[in-house]
Amino acid sequence: MSRRKELVQRFGSPLYVYDLDRVRAARQDLRAALPPQFTLFYSLKANPHPEIARALGTGEGACRAEVCSMGELDSALEAGFPAAEILYGGPGKTAAELDQAVRAGVRHFSVESVGDLRRVGAVATDHDAVADCLLRVNSESSAATSSIRMTGTPSQFGIDGETLADSAEELRSVPGTRLVGAHFFPLSNARDEESLISEFRQSIEAAARMRDELGLPMRFLDIGGGFAASYAGPGERPRYQKLRGELEQTLDVHFPGWREGEVQIACESGRYLVGDSGELLTRVTNIKTSRGRKFVILDAGINTFGGMAGLGRLLPLSITVDADRTGTGEGEPQGDELATLVGPLCTPGDILGRNVSVPALSEGDLVTIPNAGAYGATASLLHFLSRPAPAEVLVSGDEVVSATRLETARTRVPE
C-alpha cells in the first residue's frame, strides 16, 4: 500500500501531511542564503501548527517567532519560543490583546501608526514595562514586482514614509515604549531574486534615511521577506545565490558596524520555510459532467484549502493521483483531460481549480495537491458549512510524529 493511502486510511481524508525534515531543510537553505548574523523570524500566519513552529524554533539556525494574534502567540508559546523574543505585529491590535501579550511577557512590537504606538505604550505602562517597538514603514515607492504587494500604495500597513518627518518627535517620546528601529514588509512571494534584492536594498536605504535625516533610532532593522515558494502546484523552492553578497554589500554602505551587532538585522518568512513541507491528500467523491464541462468533486474545498480563493484568486493548482489507486477505475489513469476541481460546499464559489489538466479520475481516487504547507488549513474557510477541519499529520522520516485536528466548540461568552 502506498504511504499516502496508508496515512489516509489511518487518519481520514482530507488530510494535510507535513514533513518536518523538509521544514528543517528549508530553514537551512534560507539561512545559507542570508548573512549569518541575521535574525530570522518565522511568521506563524503561514502555518501556526505548534509542532512546525517548534521545529523552526529549535536546533541549529533556530528562528524567532513573529505573530499577529493571540492564537498565534499561544501556538508560539506552546512551541517553546521565549515570550520576550517574540515579535508581535499587525494593523488591528486591540488594547485587550496587547494586555494579554504583555502579561505573557512579550516585549517586542511592530507598530503601524502613532496611535498603535500609543496603545502599546499605554498597556506596557499599566504593567510597569517598556515595550521595544519597531516602526513599520509604508515606503513611498517600491521596487519589485510580486504576487502580493503590501506597500508603496495607500495601505493599512505601516506609517507612510513621506509623513515620518511630521511625527518623528512624537514617535521618540511615547511613554511605555522605546523606539528601537524599523520594520519593512513590502511584498510576499517575490517573482525572482532580483526583485527581492532591489526591494531589500530600498528598505535598507529608507532605514538609513530615517536615521540620518530624522534622527530615528535604528538599533533593530527588520527588512521583511518576500521569499518565494510554490503554492498548490509543482515546483521547487528558489535557491538564492546572490542575495547574501548583495545584502552584505548594501549593509556595509549604510550600516557599518552591523557585522559586529551594532544594528541587529532581521528577515521574516512564512511560505519559504513551510510551503514545500506539506501536501494535501483528498479523495474524489463524485464526478459529473454538466453541459459539456467535467466536474471532479473532492472532499476538500475552500473550507480545507481556500486561502487564495478567499482573496478572489484561483491557484494554478495541480494534482497527482496516488499510484496505488483506490477508486473504481482500474490500473493507471489514462490520458489527461480538463476538469473543474470543486469541493463539497453548497456554493458555486467552492472551486479549487478551473480547467485543470487531470488524469481520467474515478470516484474514490486519492489525489495529492503538492506544496500545501503554507496558507493551507488555517487560511481557509474552515467553519463554512460546518464540516470538520482536516486532520494534520506530521511526519519525520518514516515516523508519524503527531496527528491532530483543529476543533472549534461553541462556548458561552462570559458577560
Ligand SMILES: Cc1ncc(COP(=O)(O)O)c(C=O)c1O
Ligand atoms: C508582516 C508580514 N511578515 C511576514 C509575512 C509572511 O509572508 P510569507 O509567507 O510570504 O513569507 C507576511 C505575509 O503577509 C507579513 O504580512
